[in-house]
Amino acid sequence: MNDALRNLIDTIEASQDEVAIKTALRNYGNAFGLERYAYVDASGTEIRTFNNYPKEWQETYLANHYSRIDPVVTEARRRREAFVWTADDWPARGMSQLRKFRDQAFDHGIRRGVTIGLNGSFGSHMMLTFATSEARTDFHELQQTLPALQALMVIHYQLRFIAAKMRLAPKQTLSPREVMCLMWATKGKTAPETAVLTGINARTVQHYLDKAREKFDAQSVPQLVAIAKDRGLV
Template identity: 25%
Template sequence: MVVAPRNQTYFLMLEKLASIDSADGVQAFLRQVIKLYELRHIAYLAVNMPGTPLSEPYLEVTYSLDWVEHYKARRFVDIDPAIRNGFIQMLPFDWGQFSNGEAKLKRFFGEASEFGIGKRGLTIPLRGRRGERALFSITSDLSAAAWEEMRVLYMRDFQVLAMLFHEMVLRLQHAEQDDIVLSSREVECLIWTAEGKSAEDCATILNLSDRTVRAYLENARKKLNVVTTTQAVAKALNYNLLMPRL
């Protein structure tokens, strides 16, 4: 049974993201997330970052240096399914779908296991308005049943962490913040969604139809340039956009 992290600790971590101002702070934060959720590793890879050459990706990992060097020497970037699929998919995906694939993938996962990367993995793709693309991946040594339980319990947490981590990296790269304007109704729908309400709940609270609420949420996602409503809430909170209009 996966034990739920304390909400207070989780929210303190989110606040800490806003104060990180160095690479050392980034690594310390990733280690804290690993400890809170009992993960094995975290990896973040971004390309086309504003202000950096296209040939220079931004990478933050908690993997051992031995694995990083082995990965490079074996040119695993050419077959790594997290990368090959992450930059073309929109939604989070589990690495388990690749475990019974081609022989070269089985060798890849086998060698990764030998280096202690973790038995399970999840990748969350991120796309930015400036053209940047990023992948936020977590790994674990949990059993299949416990891993599935954790994914169900904490997928929202992981998506929020991924989005805010990406925004933090952009800040460290001195990228300008997007100029985003949400309508009053879009803000209201996101605020109630942040409180855990479904689209149907929002419709009842705001005296709107379900279809109208879903349209407002879709518009908000487009303006924020994200895929899921959870990511929209995270980005809107990070940009201080969810203050109710008076």
């Protein structure tokens, strides 16, 4: 294990907030000459992200809904593994939206990078990208650490979920089945739909949701979902 990956693991293990994690990701990328990073957690239409891309580029990206045509996002969803990319390979002719996207990426110092994509829980998808404005960057050493980094993302994702549950008062702790049914409820699934997805009887699914509502003093499933989101459980 190289020093950059070791420092990243140590820092994330000790992190108490996103600021520390952002610093760890920036330092890890800088060790390989990659000055930009972006973490994305997507679930349906909900997207959570933090990155150090230029603010103007972030605003442009969101305003133009570039996630729908971004070749990196498309490839990450398709491959769900680590891969190297370069914007020089994107279409360079005509006046298509993709050409405009490519040119604006260049203007904001995003030219080449490496992305790790993987499945999260309950249908979500995670991506971690390190990028640079340099046209030529050697990714050989970085690629050797990517499998370990990918595993780290999964572990950290699960640890954060566990930590969120542990912040609850004892009487509000949910059972694994209650958590599972709650998670599908946050995705808009009804009890019968959750039953199909989990193999649990629909009446039993409703029972778990009712038990979870009691623990949070929620009058309805939508209120339960709102409380769970507000407390960072989902």
